[in-house]
Amino acid sequence: MIIDETIKKDIEELSGQKLSDCYQCGECTAGCPTAFAMEPVPSQSIRLLQLGKYSELLESAGIWLCAACNVCGERCPRGVDYGKIADACRTIVLRNKVTHITLEKVDKKFILDAPQQAFIAAFRKFTT
Amino acid sequence: MTSFAYYPGCTLYTKSKNLDLCARETAQILGVELKELETWNCCGAIFSTVTDDIANQVAPIRNLIEAQKISNKLVTLCAACYNVLKRSNLYLAKAGNETYRKRLMNFLDTEYNGKTEVVHYLETLKYDIGFDNVKAKVVKSLNGLKVASYYGCLMVRPSEELKFDDPDNPVMMDDLFAALGATPVDFPFKGECCGGYILVDKPEVATKCAQTVIENMAASGAECVATTCPLCQYNIDNQQKMMSKQYNLPIFYFTQLLGLALGIDEKILNLNNHFIDPKPLLKQKGLLQ
Ligand code: SF4
Ligand code: SF4
Numbered sequence: 400m401i402i403d404e405t406i407k408k409d410i411e412e413l414s415g416q417k418l419s420d421c422y423q424c425g426e427c428t429a430g431c432p433t434a435f436a437m438e439p440v441p442s443q444s445i446r447l448l449q450l451g452k453y454s455e456l457l458e459s460a461g462i463w464l465c466a467a468c469n470v471c472g473e474r475c476p477r478g479v480d481y482g483k484i485a486d487a488c489r490t491i492v493l494r495n496k497v498t499h500i501t502l503e504k505v506d507k508k509f510i511l512d513a514p515q516q517a518f519i520a521a522f523r524k525f526t527t
Numbered sequence: 528m529t530s531f532a533y534y535p536g537c538t539l540y541t542k543s544k545n546l547d548l549c550a551r552e553t554a555q556i557l558g559v560e561l562k563e564l565e566t567w568n569c570c571g572a573i574f575s576t577v578t579d580d581i582a583n584q585v586a587p588i589r590n591l592i593e594a595q596k597i598s599n600k601l602v603t604l605c606a607a608c609y610n611v612l613k614r615s616n617l618y619l620a621k622a623g624n625e626t627y628r629k630r631l632m633n634f635l636d637t638e639y640n641g642k643t644e645v646v647h648y649l650e651t652l653k654y655d656i657g658f659d660n661v662k663a664k665v666v667k668s669l670n671g672l673k674v675a676s677y678y679g680c681l682m683v684r685p686s687e688e689l690k691f692d693d694p695d696n697p698v699m700m701d702d703l704f705a706a707l708g709a710t711p712v713d714f715p716f717k718g719e720c721c722g723g724y725i726l727v728d729k730p731e732v733a734t735k736c737a738q739t740v741i742e743n744m745a746a747s748g749a750e751c752v753a754t755t756c757p758l759c760q761y762n763i764d765n766q767q768k769m770m771s772k773q774y775n776l777p778i779f780y781f782t783q784l785l786g787l788a789l790g791i792d793e794k795i796l797n798l799n800n801h802f803i804d805p806k807p808l809l810k811q812k813g814l815l816q
Contacts, residue, residue: 469684521727
């Protein structure tokens with residue numbers, strides 16, 4: 400994937416968020432239900448983007464752990480929605496034809512057991 | 528009888544039939560017909576927030592157009608369908624989105640004016656029927672059953688768009704259960720995430736999220752839980768077997784408890800479709816033979 404300065408514009412346009420609005424208070428991370436496993440956590444992810452370390456975030460595992468729960472966007476005192484930024488970052492990766500999951504890798508017991516809704520959502524967020 | 532357009536969604540047609548059937552049956556008792564859309568397709572299960580992603584908006588908008596044949600109001604039951612359909616409608620109406628709106632319309636056969644109002648069945652019960660009228664139809668009071676109302680993410684956030692209830696302390700379902708004779712249990716994580724679709728990719732992460740929620744409900748004295756979402760139901764019911772501690776907390780759909788109080792047939796309640804068997808608790812409370 401080619402990553403350069405235009406990527407900032409892409410992320411801001413696709414997410415509708417302005418990266419410089421974030422003042423790094425950490426409220427998003429505090430409320431994030433998956434932050435315990437997310438690397439980097441939401442506020443760190445935004446910081447990486449502010450510092451121009453785009454590939455570091457786009458190649459990280461963190462963006463794939465966002466459950467789209469909307470807590471970060473709901474609570475940010477600066478009106479920044481990290482969930483939308485993560486959605487934009489995943490989209491950029493996926494539009495470069497790099498898929499995140501394949502059906503073969505999904506635990507078979509879930510395929511029989513879990514509600515369809517889980518697969519439709521996961522495959523929408525995680526596949527090209 | 529008042530009729531409203533009704534969108535069941537794919538999961539309610541298969542894994543979560545009880546959520547759907549109990550809603551149709553209880554609505555009937557309460558004098559409202561949930562009229563299923565003549566044709567419908569999956570809403571996509573999760574909203575895409577990507578500004579130019581019109582492809583993911585086509586499916587939900589088609590359902591909104593179809594609803595117009597029946598009523599201006601479209602009733603939903605699954606929290607995810609509610610969230611997606613309502614937000615797609617707002618995406619379409621959003622100021623500054625003209626280019627995307629025009630592009631999106633190229634994928635649809637019918638003009639659409641954005642007039643379909645997406646509501647959740649809980650809102651129908653509260654605003655169209657009224658909890659007092661629901662109360663008047665109770666044949667089996669829930670008898671002090673301690674119910675934790677679990678709203679999860681998709682019912683309450685983003686609150687600016689959904690305007691459903693207070694995102695940090697929603698009470699609409701609690702008020703319904705109070706009207707049914709139950710004792711609503713207050714707990715801090717009413718809107719906390721169950722782990723959602725992360726289950727498919729990283730089940731251990733999702734299960735930890737679900738356990739945080741269950742732990743919180745159990746510590747608050749809940750005897751059982753009510754939810755509006757098949758995925759929440761699965762994550763906090765079936766995944767209890769994967770948790771580091773056993774809670775044995777039965778997880779209902781809110782329409783099952785409503786159905787129980789309104790005396791609908793046990794076959795429709797389908798109390799066998801649970802991982803944690805709810806029948807012992809209901810028997811102990813005198814709510815089941
Ligand atoms: S809550 Fe908002 S301002 Fe604070 S760190 Fe997160 S994105 Fe930045
Ligand atoms: S939307 Fe994603 S990043 Fe934000 S709090 Fe929820 S899981 Fe965390």
